[in-house]
Amino acid sequence: MPGALRPEINQWLKITKWELIAIYGLGRMIEKQNFDRRSFLKSMLGFGSTLALMPQLVFATEQSAIKKKIPSSGEPLPVIGMGSWQTFDVSDDAPERTSLLKVLQAFFDRGGAVIDSSPMYGSSEQVIGDLLKKVSNKQALFAATKVWTRGRKRGIAQMQRSMQLMGVEVFDLMQIHNLVDWETHLETLKAWKAEGKVRYIGITTSHGRAHGELEQILQNEPFDFVQFTYSIANRDVEKRLLPLVAERGIATLINRPYQGGGLFRRVKGKPLPPWAADFDCASWGQFFLKFAVSHPAATCAIPATSKLRHMIDNMGAGFGRLPDAATRQKMIAYYESL
Numbered sequence: 001m002p003g004a005l006r007p008e009i010n011q012w013l014k015i016t017k018w019e020l021i022a023i024y025g026l027g028r029m030i031e032k033q034n035f036d037r038r039s040f041l042k043s044m045l046g047f048g049s050t051l052a053l054m055p056q057l058v059f060a061t062e063q064s065a066i067k068k069k070i071p072s073s074g075e076p077l078p079v080i081g082m083g084s085w086q087t088f089d090v091s092d093d094a095p096e097r098t099s100l101l102k103v104l105q106a107f108f109d110r111g112g113a114v115i116d117s118s119p120m121y122g123s124s125e126q127v128i129g130d131l132l133k134k135v136s137n138k139q140a141l142f143a144a145t146k147v148w149t150r151g152r153k154r155g156i157a158q159m160q161r162s163m164q165l166m167g168v169e170v171f172d173l174m175q176i177h178n179l180v181d182w183e184t185h186l187e188t189l190k191a192w193k194a195e196g197k198v199r200y201i202g203i204t205t206s207h208g209r210a211h212g213e214l215e216q217i218l219q220n221e222p223f224d225f226v227q228f229t230y231s232i233a234n235r236d237v238e239k240r241l242l243p244l245v246a247e248r249g250i251a252t253l254i255n256r257p258y259q260g261g262g263l264f265r266r267v268k269g270k271p272l273p274p275w276a277a278d279f280d281c282a283s284w285g286q287f288f289l290k291f292a293v294s295h296p297a298a299t300c301a302i303p304a305t306s307k308l309r310h311m312i313d314n315m316g317a318g319f320g321r322l323p324d325a326a327t328r329q330k331m332i333a334y335y336e337s338l
């Protein structure tokens with residue numbers, strides 16, 4: 001009986017008694033009918049509203065998140081991460097903290113790992129650090145932040161403060177924000193990496209800025225990661241930067257995959273093309289994210305959201321199939337026709 005298993009399973013999946021009974025029922029159906037994979041998926045869909053209440057079951061039983069490797073180490077990373085600019089910049093007693101906790105929990109429950117922040121993002125590092133203490137299921141955390149100041153001493157002090165704020169002993173990724181005083185910080189970061197104080201080092205830009213200088217830097221310096229803007233509406237990096245990182249073996253974090261939310265304005269009230277289902281895409285958000293991460297040189301997109309339903313939507317883009325090269329061209333043509 002499900003009741004007998006409830007305490008352990010319940011704790012593991014974070015589900016209610018009724019959801020557990022539904023799982024039990026589904027298990028019995030499968031046992032009786034000897035389903036193949038296709039019929040299994042069909043019957044899962046048939047559960048409709050029940051599944052909507054417990055999407056973690058789908059992920060736990062049938063799918064695993066799409067991952068891509070960090071070229072410098074071979075370590076796999078889920079292709080959907082999360083940003084934190086504006087969305088996690090809330091005050092100590094803000095009521096939004098309660099909903100942000102759910103957003104963060106949903107991120108980990110759906111296979112998320114990469115969280116990107118910066119001292120530039122107000123209270124975001126602090127809020128992430130506080131909420132991380134309360135979420136479960138966070139073993140996969142890949143913590144990334146940035147150094148955004150001038151001078152060696154100030155850079156070191158800022159990075160140490162970020163460790164305290166986010167509650168991270170060793171950052172997985174420390175990035176130089178917007179190329180600010182990059183030569184100074186790179187020296188510190190090379191030493192920190194050698195000492196094991198950070199695992200990977202990176203450099204960022206956004207909005208298509210400073211691409212020429214970034215290209216020069218990436219050609220000559222040993223960065224593991226670069227972060228820049230790439231979206232279906234802003235494809236500048238396809239010309240030089242994405243081919244360069246592919247050649248140099250540098251991982252990419254894709255920022256502003258929704259152009260700060262602007263992409264949704266263009267598609268408001270417009271239907272997804274029916275062929276979006278061919279690459280397991282169920283929403284415009286997934287259409288945009290699957291476009292970004294299906295570039296062969298894209299490692300992980302970091303959309304930002306303050307809403308639980310948007311986090312669930314975003315994480316869904318990290319499952320199922322990705323569009324191939326021909327489909328990507330079709331996606332651009334369709335988006336531009338709207």
Ligand SMILES: NC(=O)c1ccc[n+]([C@@H]2O[C@H](COP(=O)([O-])OP(=O)(O)OC[C@H]3O[C@@H](n4cnc5c(N)ncnc54)[C@H](OP(=O)(O)O)[C@@H]3O)[C@@H](O)[C@H]2O)c1
Pocket residue numbers: 082083084085086087116117177178204205206207227254255256257258259260261264285302303304305306307309310311313314
């Ligand atoms: N130079 C740099 O290093 C740099 C620069 C820019 C950005 N970044 C990083 O990249 C991250 C992402 O960029 P961004 O925050 O500028 O923009 P973005 O992720 O392209 O867009 C964020 C906006 O999209 C909305 N949104 C998110 N998911 C949605 C969904 N499924 N459906 C509908 N709307 C959705 C959010 O609103 P809701 O809150 O309502 O969901 C928010 O307004 C940043 O947070 C930051 O971590 C780094």
